[in-house]
Amino acid sequence: MKRKSSAKMLTAALFVSLVTAACSSNSSGPAETGNNTPAGGADGGSAAESTAYPLKTDKTLTYWAEIAGNLTGVKSELSDVPFFQDWQKMTGVPLKFTTVPATKGNENLTVMLASGELPDMIEYNWQNGFPGGPEKAIKDGYILKLNDLIDKYAPNLKKYLQEHPDVDKMIKTDNGSYYVFPFIRGDDYLKVYQGPIIRKDWLDELGLPIPETIDDWYTTLKAFKEKKGANAAIAFVGLPRPLNDFYNGAFVGAFGVTKDFYLDNGQVKFGPMEPGYKNFLETFHKWYAEGLIDKNIATADQKELDANFANGATGATVGNAGGGIGRWQPIVQAADPKAKLIGVPYPVLKKGDIAPFGQKDSAYSYGGSVAISAQSKNAELAARMLDYGYSEEGSLFFNFGTEGVSYKMDNGYPRYTDLIMKNPDNLAPAQAMSMYIRGNYNGPFIQDKRYIEQYLALPTQRDAVKTWQKTDEDKHQLPPVTPTPEESTEFAKIMNDVNTLVDEMTLKIILGVEPVSSFDSYVAKMKSLKIDRALEIQTAALERYNNR
Amino acid sequence: MDKSAASRAAAPADVRLRSTSGFIARFTRDFAINKYLYAMMLPVIAYYAVFHYAPIYGALIAFKDYSPMKGILHSEWIGLANFRDFFTSYYFWRILKNTLLISFYTLLFGFPAPILLALILNEVRGRFFKNFAQMVSYMPYFISLVVICGMIVSFTNNGGVVNNLLTHFGYDGQAMLQKPGLFRPIYVLSEIWQKIGWESIIYIAALTAIDQEQYEAARLDGASRLKQMRYITLPGIMPTITIMFILRIGNLLNVGFEKIILLYNSVTYETADVIASFVYRKGLIEFGWSYSAAVGLFNSVVNLALLIGANRMARKLSENSLW
Numbered sequence: 001m002k003r004k005s006s007a008k009m010l011t012a013a014l015f016v017s018l019v020t021a022a023c024s025s026n027s028s029g030p031a032e033t034g035n036n037t038p039a040g041g042a043d044g045g046s047a048a049e050s051t052a053y054p055l056k057t058d059k060t061l062t063y064w065a066e067i068a069g070n071l072t073g074v075k076s077e078l079s080d081v082p083f084f085q086d087w088q089k090m091t092g093v094p095l096k097f098t099t100v101p102a103t104k105g106n107e108n109l110t111v112m113l114a115s116g117e118l119p120d121m122i123e124y125n126w127q128n129g130f131p132g133g134p135e136k137a138i139k140d141g142y143i144l145k146l147n148d149l150i151d152k153y154a155p156n157l158k159k160y161l162q163e164h165p166d167v168d169k170m171i172k173t174d175n176g177s178y179y180v181f182p183f184i185r186g187d188d189y190l191k192v193y194q195g196p197i198i199r200k201d202w203l204d205e206l207g208l209p210i211p212e213t214i215d216d217w218y219t220t221l222k223a224f225k226e227k228k229g230a231n232a233a234i235a236f237v238g239l240p241r242p243l244n245d246f247y248n249g250a251f252v253g254a255f256g257v258t259k260d261f262y263l264d265n266g267q268v269k270f271g272p273m274e275p276g277y278k279n280f281l282e283t284f285h286k287w288y289a290e291g292l293i294d295k296n297i298a299t300a301d302q303k304e305l306d307a308n309f310a311n312g313a314t315g316a317t318v319g320n321a322g323g324g325i326g327r328w329q330p331i332v333q334a335a336d337p338k339a340k341l342i343g344v345p346y347p348v349l350k351k352g353d354i355a356p357f358g359q360k361d362s363a364y365s366y367g368g369s370v371a372i373s374a375q376s377k378n379a380e381l382a383a384r385m386l387d388y389g390y391s392e393e394g395s396l397f398f399n400f401g402t403e404g405v406s407y408k409m410d411n412g413y414p415r416y417t418d419l420i421m422k423n424p425d426n427l428a429p430a431q432a433m434s435m436y437i438r439g440n441y442n443g444p445f446i447q448d449k450r451y452i453e454q455y456l457a458l459p460t461q462r463d464a465v466k467t468w469q470k471t472d473e474d475k476h477q478l479p480p481v482t483p484t485p486e487e488s489t490e491f492a493k494i495m496n497d498v499n500t501l502v503d504e505m506t507l508k509i510i511l512g513v514e515p516v517s518s519f520d521s522y523v524a525k526m527k528s529l530k531i532d533r534a535l536e537i538q539t540a541a542l543e544r545y546n547n548r
Numbered sequence: 549m550d551k552s553a554a555s556r557a558a559a560p561a562d563v564r565l566r567s568t569s570g571f572i573a574r575f576t577r578d579f580a581i582n583k584y585l586y587a588m589m590l591p592v593i594a595y596y597a598v599f600h601y602a603p604i605y606g607a608l609i610a611f612k613d614y615s616p617m618k619g620i621l622h623s624e625w626i627g628l629a630n631f632r633d634f635f636t637s638y639y640f641w642r643i644l645k646n647t648l649l650i651s652f653y654t655l656l657f658g659f660p661a662p663i664l665l666a667l668i669l670n671e672v673r674g675r676f677f678k679n680f681a682q683m684v685s686y687m688p689y690f691i692s693l694v695v696i697c698g699m700i701v702s703f704t705n706n707g708g709v710v711n712n713l714l715t716h717f718g719y720d721g722q723a724m725l726q727k728p729g730l731f732r733p734i735y736v737l738s739e740i741w742q743k744i745g746w747e748s749i750i751y752i753a754a755l756t757a758i759d760q761e762q763y764e765a766a767r768l769d770g771a772s773r774l775k776q777m778r779y780i781t782l783p784g785i786m787p788t789i790t791i792m793f794i795l796r797i798g799n800l801l802n803v804g805f806e807k808i809i810l811l812y813n814s815v816t817y818e819t820a821d822v823i824a825s826f827v828y829r830k831g832l833i834e835f836g837w838s839y840s841a842a843v844g845l846f847n848s849v850v851n852l853a854l855l856i857g858a859n860r861m862a863r864k865l866s867e868n869s870l871w
Binding site for chain 2: 059106110111114115140238295297387492496511513525529
């Protein structure tokens, strides 16, 4: 008897536990829209002149963010990163983090949004990482329109935007909605950080000048291959998209186009469908056929590029001053004490021309900006907390960390300590920075020029930035336009198919799988995928932007 | 759940030959007899109900414009728009063709491979060698897919082992995963390498069940080893082969997209992009939940049709079938 009933009990228990384990409640109430009146917070809503930090609160806020790529292999949880621990102390607001692995933000956001359980704050590229754009994210009830919150509870950000109307224009949608606490590059010097890089010692050894035109490059790369045995004379990272670093117009720019949308005399154009792109492909195909370009162009990752530099297979690439020259200089030097990497101008066709395109961020750099979720019960507190990054004290903290720990004041100049520059745990400066400060990657604050002055420790890095600044990018850059939710969704659909096609065409023609003449049929395919409609959408959005 | 009152009544009392042999009557009778067997089945049924049948309700979003904030029930119906989008999509024919081809090749080469291995191992006399060979062959199955793909990429890249070997025989030394024509062979061969040992286990088990006396009789009649294989071994494991084949057909379109995503790149899209990888790109990267659900549903329907078809065929051609 007893045995029998216990068997029954057991099976019943099993059944119940199985059912309850699998059933997740799906809240399906209609989303609040517009201005919700936030419950809780510090004190009942009298507009604070300037908030005194740390705030006093008994609440804990939830915060969703991707961890910095520099911390891969160092830390895996934001709650273990000293900067994030200190941030809570400084603002007085306890945070519960959801850590997303570096570069996996997109997939994770999809899953998180689909679950319907949103944290208070979501740090993400809301400008163009969400199909449908910021307006749609507000409309669908994911994130809040922040106008009232910023007006009432974010005096520091408000002040900055009043003083910088150009930035103010960028971080709004066409309807004038604020949607994030943005990452702002506080100085022109911070906006340029990428361009072509080359082994100066090889040039000197072979008696070659610094290459300026596409023809110079051809001669240079040929010499690298024949005289230095560089079998991947120029190499690039091929993931996640081929020629990743060409969006900004390196090499492509010489032919008057980029790999993306750009402005040409005020008109929006899409580079890969312009004749210039065909000439670029032709050139690159020739280089590839002659063995000047890395044979693994489509599959090479960062590690492979590092290895190519280390064993002298590569003498040129396109990369960043910090994460590029700063990363590879020690690698090449270890193999050859004379080795020296420098930044060189963006290539042009005619000697003496100024390159039309180059990498240059706008003052509002999209990634790492923080939205407050529409479900948050503590929107006011979140806004107060996020405003810290735009205050004087907060700006110092974000850019330089804690005084006496990660920086020391030196005649009013915040100087990084050895904890950052010569880390006792053998972390590279970039890694140490990502541990103790936030100046070297996007977040809700204003980036300080004094960070980059110290981060670019090598004179070659600082010179590189100066060299790369000499472009006409300003004339060609598309501002952060915001198509309407409907347009934006349509645009995302079209561009996904088009970009797949562009990547395919680019690689196939360069690798010689298909002849250069097939370019025209690809353009016809783009047209059948409605690229013209995408251009229309961008043009209309640009018009609205200019009329803001 | 079960009637405890009737549980004391011995079963035979309950078993009377009734004319009404309706399903319910039969079921209650059977239930009374095998109460505990049913109880033991419960967790299994519950597992399937909760994890495989309940989520089917979520497939509703294929016909809606799903917004998580409104929930599945409150999202707007949009009918077959997602399906229309998919069938008229620029890449539809390409991904369908790739899915079918890659599955077909995997079936064509991947299905017989473990059977051959089992037959070969069956002929091996040395016990030690046999065990060793088996172990080596199923080792790759336990290596994480990401690691396997990393290995494949570096082996086939310029400077990799396989690439260097082939360059000796006149290959041009490009990364092999940059050649659209090589993607499928690389995929299928690595698939076999990964799974051959693991999948041969079931056939080896089936082989041990064959009556040894048959072999003795055959040897007395002077059958060679090949003949023995053909007339005893193969027919002996034929039922297993048929069932495995049908199950395999049911998964025909479930090309493992993880592996594809780890191996493909823009150049090889034309031969490598399959329904699942397309859904991944659309759903996870474009937030197209509904669209992905629709495509996934289409995938399942085709799979079901293939499974039923394969089962019919198996019933016609042999006496083994799933149902």
